[in-house]
Amino acid sequence: MNIALLGYGKMGQTIEKIAIKRGHNIVLAIDKEDKEYDITKADVAIDFSVPTVAFNNISNCINNNVPVVSGTTGWLNDYEKAVALCKEKNGAFIYASNYSLGVNIFFELNKTLAKMMSNLKQYNVSMEEIHHTQKLDAPSGTAISLANDIISNHDSYKTWSLDTQEDAGIPIVAKRIEDVPGTHTVNYESEVDTITIEHIAHNRQGFALGAVIAAEWLVGKTGIFTMNDVLNIG
Numbered sequence: 001m002n003i004a005l006l007g008y009g010k011m012g013q014t015i016e017k018i019a020i021k022r023g024h025n026i027v028l029a030i031d032k033e034d035k036e037y038d039i040t041k042a043d044v045a046i047d048f049s050v051p052t053v054a055f056n057n058i059s060n061c062i063n064n065n066v067p068v069v070s071g072t073t074g075w076l077n078d079y080e081k082a083v084a085l086c087k088e089k090n091g092a093f094i095y096a097s098n099y100s101l102g103v104n105i106f107f108e109l110n111k112t113l114a115k116m117m118s119n120l121k122q123y124n125v126s127m128e129e130i131h132h133t134q135k136l137d138a139p140s141g142t143a144i145s146l147a148n149d150i151i152s153n154h155d156s157y158k159t160w161s162l163d164t165q166e167d168a169g170i171p172i173v174a175k176r177i178e179d180v181p182g183t184h185t186v187n188y189e190s191e192v193d194t195i196t197i198e199h200i201a202h203n204r205q206g207f208a209l210g211a212v213i214a215a216e217w218l219v220g221k222t223g224i225f226t227m228n229d230v231l232n233i234g
Helices: 010-023 051-063 076-089 103-115 141-153 204-218 228-229
Strands: 002-006 025-030 042-049 068-070 092-095 124-131 159-162 169-176 183-187 196-199 223-225
Touching: 002 010, 002 051, 002 076, 002 169, 002 223, 010 025, 042 204, 051 068, 051 076, 068 204, 076 092, 076 223, 092 124, 092 204, 092 228, 103 141, 103 183, 103 196, 103 204, 103 228, 141 159, 141 169, 204 228
Parallel strands: 002 025, 002 042, 042 068, 068 092, 092 223, 124 169, 159 169
Antiparallel strands: 124 183, 183 196
16 A cells, blocks of 8 residues: 655654555655645555644545544644544544554553552552653653543542642653653552553564554544554453
8 A cells, every 4th residue: 555654753764664564655755844745645644743743744634535543642632623524524543642562452451450459549550651852742642541541440540640749640750761762651559569560662663563554454444543443452
């Protein structure tokens, strides 16, 4: 299939290599500063751009009947607008905070653990995420997804906060360290012990492969989907 890459940083370049290896063609690769481009030659678009242009990229795809897979985080104030446009145009759209197959398994473990811990009030939850210094948003979209899943499955938590402790809140520590692809840790701590689940990405390959798999899956469909749909989990 013909793929448009919207965002051609390190992630976009990794996606390109994997897509070509899987037999696909890259018909368009735009940098984050590019504002005008022709998306119509693509069978599907993969957006790993920056928060300030993500919604415009997604809208352009939907308006031109091109299915779009987005992994850009930090733009979600406009997410419902994208969903409404996709429904209006009968388009196809997947957003995920993380396309790694391993992380999506981690999401399910996190939900299950939160349900199990909901009745054990002696445990307090906290989170940490570590990423490379080029990452623009904090906490990461993946950390926000993890926190929201805990909130949905644990009676004691209503919100999350960055680097602070709030009542009924999950504290998230965000660190930026050179050349760290992504580490996410969820801790449940009591006076007597600590239970930890953690996902450590060794490189960008897992994120890129998942995005290409999602794009392959999306072609020919209409609707708003998640990685749970792609992987048939949850």
